[in-house]
Amino acid sequence: MNGCGDKALTSGKVCVVIPTYNNGGTIVDVVERTSAVVPIIVVVVDGSTDDTLEQLRRWQESHHALAVVEHKENRGKGQALLTGFKYAISKGFEYVITLDADGQHYPEDIPLLLAESMAHPEALIVGSRNLQQEGMPGGNTFANRFSNFWFAVQTGIRLPDTQTGFRLYPLRHLSGVHLITARYEAELELLVFAAWAGKELRPVPVRVYYPPQSERVSHFRPLADFGRISLLNTVFCLVAVFYGWPKALIRRLRGGR
Numbered sequence: 001m002n003g004c005g006d007k008a009l010t011s012g013k014v015c016v017v018i019p020t021y022n023n024g025g026t027i028v029d030v031v032e033r034t035s036a037v038v039p040i041i042v043v044v045v046d047g048s049t050d051d052t053l054e055q056l057r058r059w060q061e062s063h064h065a066l067a068v069v070e071h072k073e074n075r076g077k078g079q080a081l082l083t084g085f086k087y088a089i090s091k092g093f094e095y096v097i098t099l100d101a102d103g104q105h106y107p108e109d110i111p112l113l114l115a116e117s118m119a120h121p122e123a124l125i126v127g128s129r130n131l132q133q134e135g136m137p138g139g140n141t142f143a144n145r146f147s148n149f150w151f152a153v154q155t156g157i158r159l160p161d162t163q164t165g166f167r168l169y170p171l172r173h174l175s176g177v178h179l180i181t182a183r184y185e186a187e188l189e190l191l192v193f194a195a196w197a198g199k200e201l202r203p204v205p206v207r208v209y210y211p212p213q214s215e216r217v218s219h220f221r222p223l224a225d226f227g228r229i230s231l232l233n234t235v236f237c238l239v240a241v242f243y244g245w246p247k248a249l250i251r252r253l254r255g256g257r
Contacts (some may be wrong), residue, residue, distance in 0.1 A: 013094040014114070015040040017084030019077050020101035024050040028059055034107040035063060042067045044084045047074030052101075077125065077165075078179050078186025085174050093171060099127075100165045109206040113168040116204050123200035124173070126159060126191070127166030129208040143229065147188055150233040154240040155195035156248060160203050162188055173199055174177050185229045192236055196244045198251050 016038045020027055027043070034041055045053050045068060053070060060066045069083055081098060088096045097113060100103040105127070113125045131144050144163050151162045165187060173194065179186045195201060236244075 012040075014097065015039075015088050015091070015093045015095075016097045016099065016107075016110075017081065017088060018043045018099060018101050019046055019080035019084065020044065020048065020052055021046045021074060021077075021080075022048050022050045022052060023074070023101040023103075024048070024052045024055055026103040027052050027148075028053055028055050029106075030099070030101055030103055030107065031056070031059060031066065034099070034110070035065065037086055037110045039065045040067075040093075041065065042069060042084050042087050043101075044087075045070045046077070046080040047071045076183035076186070078181055078183055080189075081186065082177070082179060085169070085171065085177070089171050089175060095168060096120040096171055097168045097180060098165055104208050104210060105166045106207045106209065109166075112204050112206060113166075117168050117170075118204055120202055122170060122173075123202045124170065124191070124194050126160075126161065126201055126203045127164055127168075127170035127206035128159070128161035128165055128203040129166075129206060131161065147175065147229060147233070150237065151188065151191065152194075154192055154233070154236045154244060156245075157189070157195050157201060159201060162191055164206075166206055173197070181228065181232060183228065185232045188232065192244075196247060198248075208219055 018030065018034070018041065019029075020043060023030075031041060031043065043056055044068065045056065053068070056066070059112050060068060067087065069087055071080065071083065084098070085096060095117065097110055109127065110173050113127055116125045117123065123150065144161060147162045148159060152158045154228050167187075169190075177190075177193075179189055181189055191201065
């Protein structure tokens with residue numbers, strides 16, 4: 001781990017938020033590996049119906065730095081993230097790192113995000129996957145490219161991966177945030193609103209792991225989720241014309257980003 005990451009970790013300002021829904025087969029491994037890098041972890045169990053909660057409770061008995069917050073019913077990834085953000089803010093943390101519970105992200109790459117944050121403390125750090133990587137589901141690749149294109153249209157900013165869940169957020173930018181969506185598309189919404197607000201977005205290459213098809217547990221519903229993302233992009237394009245683009249133009253005329 002580099003020096004920048006060490007300073008951030010020892011400051012007590014950073015915690016990790018992991019939203020999970022029926023990830024009983026991977027959640028303990030993800031939490032175990034994450035705890036070796038950032039000791040304070042908040043897992044939001046979003047109405048899981050498998051043994052995810054029971055496994056976390058057993059792990060929690062010997063690891064007191066783990067906080068488990070439960071939604072009794074499934075409310076969607078966006079709402080799980082908001083719950084995690086609010087919990088972290090209430091405990092006085094200044095930064096939150098988010099990663100997925102299905103094992104696709106490498107917690108060992110967290111220092112890369114921390115180092116970038118140390119150099120750019122006001123920026124939202126986006127852990128960007130290689131969308132050309134062998135093994136990435138074709139539907140995911142198409143959805144990412146589709147999302148990246150419309151994000152650039154809406155904000156004038158090009159990012160290599162707008163759908164990644166591996167990010168570092170300065171919590172001062174999230175206080176009072178309300179989402180208009182509740183599920184996967186909420187992560188795109190957070191990026192768009194941050195861009196329109198003039199916040200710096202900095203991509204950092206990270207690794208990604210996709211297990212064999214027979215072992216994958218995915219809650220992404222291609223038709224329904226892609227339909228919601230398409231609808232959200234349509235709304236954002238309309239809002240961009242009357243709000244996002246004029247605000248960006250005014251900011252640039254004033255010498256800002």
